[in-house]
Amino acid sequence: MLDDYVQQWSAIQSVRAADMAFDDVFMTYFSLTGEADELDVEGYLAGLVVLPTVERNLVAHAINELLDHTGSTADGAHYSDEDATCASGYRDYLRTLTLSPDGYDFSAPPVGDHSTSTPAGTGPDTSLDSARGDEENADLDEAEFRRCEALHETGLLETGAEERFDRITRQAREHFGVSSASIALITRDRQVIKSVVGPIGQDLPRDVALCARTIEKNRTLVIPDASADPGWRDHPLVAAGPRIRFYAGHPLCTAGGWRIGTLCLIDDRPRIFTEDDERMLRRFTAQVQLELWV
CATH class of the missing domain: 3.30.450.40 (GAF domain)
Structure with missing residues (x-):
């Protein structure tokens, strides 16, 4: 299963590389029975919101159809998983994604979105809670460091x-x-x-x-x-x-x-x-x- 942000980034890069008009993307998506409205799709392609998996795949398919129709050599937009990729018929458009450690970490969890849970059947354990709390704090510190690093990288x-x-x-x-x-x-x-x-x-x-x-x-x-x-x-x-x-x-x-x-x-x-x-x-x-x- 492809990370939501990676799939979104892939779609945005494809649209930009092929210099696609948003109206063309949305109309093709709409013709594929997409249910998100125009503002949501526009927000998705601006990196503002993340659509549900089905709608992300339809946006990817709309982009790939346009690439096929125009004969563009730009990389295609990736689907959420292997099954969707195989069913699309556009596997050959899709370059293998390699996330460089020197670039963005597209799978990084945004700060504030971390959560933990206690395994079922276990009772309170102060030492475990303390260790877990230290680990959570370390995770949050690391996330905040990476968030600030991402801010500074924008210039x-x-x-x-x-x-x-x-x-x-x-x-x-x-x-x-x-x-x-x-x-x-x-x-x-x-x-x-x-x-x-x-x-x-x-x-x-x-x-x-x-x-x-x-x-x-x-x-x-x-x-x-x-x-x-x-x-x-x-x-x-x-x-x-x-x-x-x-x-x-x-x-x-x-x-x-x-x-x-x-x-x-x-x-x-x-x-x-x-x-x-x-x-x-x-x-x-x-x-x-x-x-x-x-």
Whole structure:
């Protein structure tokens, strides 16, 4: 079984190598009875979301059909497993994947996604729990080291403000009508603002930054009214400082799946944020991520 991120990376590389138009990929995928909508497929090919296995294989098949139709010599998109590969009829398009230790580790688990469980039939054992806890902490430390390493490899921390990112934050602020939109990068101990449009958005210690909470999970974090939320009303950025009331942020990931920052929206007034709004935020995040991956 191919790792989700490796399969996703394979699809993205094939699309880029063949210079495929997204509309062509989606229409071919749709003709194969794909069930994901256009935004989800676009997000998948931007590295923003991971589709279910069946849909990933249909996207791969759509890409490979287009390669076949156009006579492109680009490498094909890989399927999830050997059975799907054999059934596709496109085995000859697929180059053997070799993950270089000097490149991205596409199978690396994103920070915050580690979990453990106790084997059935065993009782509490303090010494085992202690050893397991030490091992978990070591794993988390290693994951955080690799996450920060992936961030530094992007070069984004050294390049300062860039118009290609400022353009997207301007568009996001205008679309949602919020006071501020920003792109934040999360280092080991700080939030570093890569792009900000509006009065709210600054470099902060990591333990204070809302965006540091956003990267903990692969989902959109939405706080409609922070002053009325028991989990947020005493936060220093809510109770004092800029007195943030509304926040919505979505993680930015490297090609290896490491969550290194966010695109976020901030307002000094409470707001309702619908599912359609979340989809649009994901679309803007996909634009940032395309710039990041390129």
